[in-house]
Amino acid sequence: MVMKSRSPQGHRQRLRERFFQNGIESFLDYEVLELLLTLATPRKDMKPQAKELIRRFGSLSGVLEAPISILKDVSGIGITNIFALKLPHAVGRRYLFEQATGKDYLRSSRTVKDYLTHNLRERNREVFLVIFLDGQNQIIKMEELFSGTLNTSAIYPREVVQKILDNDAASVILVHNHPSGGTTPSNSDRAVTKKLQTALTAIDVEILDHLIVGGNEFFSFADHHLL
Numbered sequence: 001m002v003m004k005s006r007s008p009q010g011h012r013q014r015l016r017e018r019f020f021q022n023g024i025e026s027f028l029d030y031e032v033l034e035l036l037l038t039l040a041t042p043r044k045d046m047k048p049q050a051k052e053l054i055r056r057f058g059s060l061s062g063v064l065e066a067p068i069s070i071l072k073d074v075s076g077i078g079i080t081n082i083f084a085l086k087l088p089h090a091v092g093r094r095y096l097f098e099q100a101t102g103k104d105y106l107r108s109s110r111t112v113k114d115y116l117t118h119n120l121r122e123r124n125r126e127v128f129l130v131i132f133l134d135g136q137n138q139i140i141k142m143e144e145l146f147s148g149t150l151n152t153s154a155i156y157p158r159e160v161v162q163k164i165l166d167n168d169a170a171s172v173i174l175v176h177n178h179p180s181g182g183t184t185p186s187n188s189d190r191a192v193t194k195k196l197q198t199a200l201t202a203i204d205v206e207i208l209d210h211l212i213v214g215g216n217e218f219f220s221f222a223d224h225h226l227l
Contacts, residue, residue: 015031029054030047030050030053031050033046033063034046034049034050036085037077040080040083040084041078049076052076061122065122068086092118093118096111096114096119097142101141105131105133112139113218115142116213117216121214121216123179125148126176126177127147127177128145128147128176129143129144130142130163130174131172131175132163132164132167133169133170140168155192155196157199161200164205165203172200172206174193174196174210174211175210175211175212175213176212176213177213177214178214181214181215183217184219185210185219189212197227207227208222209221209222210227
């Protein structure tokens with residue numbers, strides 16, 4: 001007896017039904033990618049490409065954070081597929097950002113950390129951002145200010161002060177990532193913190209914390225009494 005092959009369309013329909021019934025938690029990483037890829041290539045089986053992406057980049061988050069120029073090198077992955085991969089990730093980042101802004105920092109600290117992890121953990125270079133808070137510790141804004149090698153010469157207190165004045169902030173939380181994954185503050189991290197603390201004291205603005213993000217882990221200067 002000749003077995004009928006399952007069509008890509010039927011397979012994708014089953015994946016969609018699984019998603020609606022059980023949520024994304026029931027999917028393996030490559031299956032999540034397969035669904036995203038088929039949004040751009042609906043008539044083609046994208047399972048081989050999805051598995052190749054996981055093999056190349058190691059994880060779902062590794063694929064979603066991979067540079068566009070490198071994703072283009074994967075056979076069978078075109079610019080429309082890359083758009084389908086990048087857009088939901090960007091939407092998720094925007095969602096977490098909007099969930100945090102306008103909220104009390106202490107009450108929404110878990111949401112803030114989710115946003116920071118989502119935003120920073122896969123970056124391959126250091127990024128420095130500032131969370132601006134009002135007098136009631138509500139988050140006004142979160143903004144990336146510097147990137148690259150974040151030593152004392154790369155951080156400009158004048159720009160931080162100007163952003164604080166622009167946002168009428170009463171206090172700030174400093175955040176930067178360690179692409180290596182470790183969270184132990186370096187001598188440069190301590191020096192940058194001290195430099196900014198001196199500058200902001202002059203305008204009566206308090207640094208509530210300096211967070212270092214490494215992978216899914218955080219180091220808090222405030223928790224370790226370094227402020």
